[in-house]
Amino acid sequence: MIKEKGILFVLSGPSGVGKGTVRKALFEKDTELKYSISMTTRPIRSGEQEGMDYFYRSKQEFEQMIRNNKLLEYAEYVGNYYGTPRDYVEETLESGKDVFLEIEVQGALQVKENFPEGVFIFLFPPSLDELKNRIINRGTETEDLVRNRLLAAKEEIEMMDAYDYVVVNDEVETAVKKVQSIVRSEHCKRERVAKQYKKILEAELG
Amino acid sequence: MIKEKGILFVLSGPSGVGKGTVRKALFEKDTELKYSISMTTRPIRSGEQEGMDYFYRSKQEFEQMIRNNKLLEYAEYVGNYYGTPRDYVEETLESGKDVFLEIEVQGALQVKENFPEGVFIFLFPPSLDELKNRIINRGTETEDLVRNRLLAAKEEIEMMDAYDYVVVNDEVETAVKKVQSIVRSEHCKRERVAKQYKKILEAELG
Numbered sequence: 001m002i003k004e005k006g007i008l009f010v011l012s013g014p015s016g017v018g019k020g021t022v023r024k025a026l027f028e029k030d031t032e033l034k035y036s037i038s039m040t041t042r043p044i045r046s047g048e049q050e051g052m053d054y055f056y057r058s059k060q061e062f063e064q065m066i067r068n069n070k071l072l073e074y075a076e077y078v079g080n081y082y083g084t085p086r087d088y089v090e091e092t093l094e095s096g097k098d099v100f101l102e103i104e105v106q107g108a109l110q111v112k113e114n115f116p117e118g119v120f121i122f123l124f125p126p127s128l129d130e131l132k133n134r135i136i137n138r139g140t141e142t143e144d145l146v147r148n149r150l151l152a153a154k155e156e157i158e159m160m161d162a163y164d165y166v167v168v169n170d171e172v173e174t175a176v177k178k179v180q181s182i183v184r185s186e187h188c189k190r191e192r193v194a195k196q197y198k199k200i201l202e203a204e205l206g
Numbered sequence: 207m208i209k210e211k212g213i214l215f216v217l218s219g220p221s222g223v224g225k226g227t228v229r230k231a232l233f234e235k236d237t238e239l240k241y242s243i244s245m246t247t248r249p250i251r252s253g254e255q256e257g258m259d260y261f262y263r264s265k266q267e268f269e270q271m272i273r274n275n276k277l278l279e280y281a282e283y284v285g286n287y288y289g290t291p292r293d294y295v296e297e298t299l300e301s302g303k304d305v306f307l308e309i310e311v312q313g314a315l316q317v318k319e320n321f322p323e324g325v326f327i328f329l330f331p332p333s334l335d336e337l338k339n340r341i342i343n344r345g346t347e348t349e350d351l352v353r354n355r356l357l358a359a360k361e362e363i364e365m366m367d368a369y370d371y372v373v374v375n376d377e378v379e380t381a382v383k384k385v386q387s388i389v390r391s392e393h394c395k396r397e398r399v400a401k402q403y404k405k406i407l408e409a410e411l412g
Contacts, residue, residue: 121394122396157400160396160400161396161400163396164395164396165391165394165395165396166394166395166396166399166400167394177390178390178391178394180387181386181387181388181390181391181394182387182391182394184383184384184387184391185371185384185387185388185390185391185392186391188327188371188372188373188384188387188388189370189371189372190328190366190367190369190370190371190372193372194363194366194367194372
């Protein structure tokens with residue numbers, strides 16, 4: 001039996017694309033994936049649990065972790081830090097479980113920098129036609145506005161280049177199926193599996 | 207709507223691994239994939255149809271095609287040529303359909319040389335333990351025999367390096383599911399899809 005390390009999957013995309021919906025639908029189907037638990041400096045709320053909802057740390061501790069490069073990504077939001085602890089991710093992967101992270105584009109690019117061996121999935125807006133129409137319809141407004149929308153769209157497309165896969169979120173069911181296929185097929189990638197086979201063969205055969 | 211080119215998938219692996227079984231089970235489930243039709247110089251048999259079972263050509267025509275690099279791979283078997291016609295594959299891909307080719311390892315390596323943009327899947331023997339045991343059990347025989355088995359195994363592993371994916375054929379159902387996942391996820395690869403999106407955006411937005 002081959003003991004394989006887990007893989008970090010990062011689902012991201014522009015705001016409003018439906019990342020949360022796809023992630024929830026995926027986790028309803030797939031109980032093997034481990035959702036990445038964030039770390040935060042915001043106070044624990046009633047009903048929440050350390051290591052379940054978040055890892056709760058003081059601002060001082062969090063900033064220490066930033067300095068020690070112990071976070072795959074972090075951001076400040078309404079006066080509190082939120083981030084992805086590297087150790088938790090690495091220990092989960094070591095144990096053979098896949099880690100799944102759902103995050104906005106800026107965070108995903110930080111993770112990519114700190115953990116390039118992750119698999120990065122870009123969720124694309126439900127319909128490209130919609131995006132196009134939205135931009136072109138602005139033509140009734142000022143030309144500047146059209147140009148700004150165009151630039152924003154182009155920036156979004158540029159960010160796509162940092163990702164390994166693009167999944168169009170036209171239908172949640174279809175998008176989930178595609179993400180599941182990516183998870184399954186990544187485990188069949190020769191670079192990952194061949195090494196394991198060779199190791200076993202070499203260990204057994206000398 | 208995005209008009210995407212098809213992808214050539216090549217399923218291969220050592221003889222006896224169950225390539226044909228996996229391919230048949232796959233085609234029972236997936237009617238979207240187009241099976242690559244081979245070309246042969248052997249005479250047409252009763253019940254067979256040109257362009258359905260094979261493309262039938264004279265030896266002279268076949269050798270002309272070899273010289274013109276019109277075959278992705280070919281081999282001679284009991285006095286007849288068998289090969290994969292490049293034009294048929296390329297036209298099918300152009301039409302947006304995926305082509306699926308099931309072939310032994312030598313043929314797959316030829317295809318890889320002539321069509322590196324294909325996706326190459328290596329079907330691995332049902333059980334690695336079995337392979338190991340087979341080799342080690344020979345230890346009761348001469349050391350030379352053990353070494354030969356070992357070399358053969360190592361050669362097989364070396365060939366795996368030319369492939370993109372490795373699927374263990376432990377259970378046909380599972381193997382088919384993995385191949386289907388590979389097909390689906392390859393269509394989500396950013397290198398393929400992003401280009402299409404960019405083209406559309408550029409065409410629409412100037």
